[in-house]
């Protein structure tokens with residue numbers, strides 16, 4: 001495997017949305033700016049969801065307006081509905097991410113709507129985005145299991161991923177929200193989705209809750225996926241998925257990819273520094289193994 005992989009850094013959003021410590025907007029801005037300097041090409045900057053539902057990111061407008069946007073770097077933000085889209089556009093957002101789930105029970109708790117109702121909500125948002133020249137990414141959560149429903153049939157993942165892609169999402173990220181999957185299940189799920197949505201339009205999004213994230217990513221890389229979501233210092237989780245601790249750490253993913261001879265364009269040393277800085281700021285142990293141990297050479 002000798003080609004390039006795009007890391008979608010989700011720490012400022014998926015990471016910080018579930019951290020106990022709420023950090024100041026200025027620190028969130030500094031985080032995004034530090035990440036921008038590492039060579040990352042996609043950084044999910046914040047989230048324009050309801051501040052009542054996710055108070056950690058209530059300062060989304062201030063954060064987005066404060067970051068120093070670099071040419072060539074995309075800064076998607078999470079948007080749940082038309083209200084979120086309007087708030088995002090008011091501060092000049094050029095890429096959004098919409099999100100739903102493969103599990104009805106999870107989606108209901110996460111966005112207070114059924115899967116189909118959430119897809120219907122996105123239709124006008126995607127229409128506006130198309131007219132405004134705004135890029136749209138899509139997420140499917142709970143692709144390998146749900147904390148409320150248990151088993152999630154692969155057919156349900158395929159249906160939702162296909163719907164998001166057909167609506168105009170340039171990329172669909174497949175999320176193991178509660179970090180429950182293992183490599184065989186991950187590969188089978190990816191293959192089933194890739195039979196309906198081009199592999200080039202798919203990303204994988206693993207949480208390391210049960211220590212399976214890197215193994216799952218490797219299995220998916222072997223099947224051809226080339227976009228991987230990750231969060232610096234392994235922060236976060238999802239507030240509406242109990243036990244969804246820890247996104248896979250970006251440092252660990254980049255280290256593994258370097259070892260595989262795959263290019264990410266990311267300066268691992270700068271990423272490690274950023275993860276250490278963020279962990280100190282949050283007052284918690286760095287959840288990246290590479291972040292704790294260092295590069296070693």
Ligand code: HMG
Pocket residue numbers: 014017047048049050051053054080081083084085087099110111112139140141142174175176177205237238239240
């Ligand atoms: P709702 O309560 O059903 O909303 O929430 P509503 O439409 O009935 O509106 C209620 C009030 O909220 C109204 O205000 C709206 O204006 C306001 P009021 O009249 O009461 O003063 N409102 C908003 N305010 C600001 N921004 C908005 C917005 N929308 C409505 N965008 C809603 C529905 C979708 C808004 C809510 O459920 C929500 O925000 N949920 C987000 C939950 C969330 O962020 N979860 C984590 C992200 S998903 C995730 O982490 C998984 C992922 O990482 C992938 C993976 O890991 O698998 C993506």
Ligand code: MG
Pocket residue numbers: 014175177205237238247
């Ligand atoms: Mg996530």
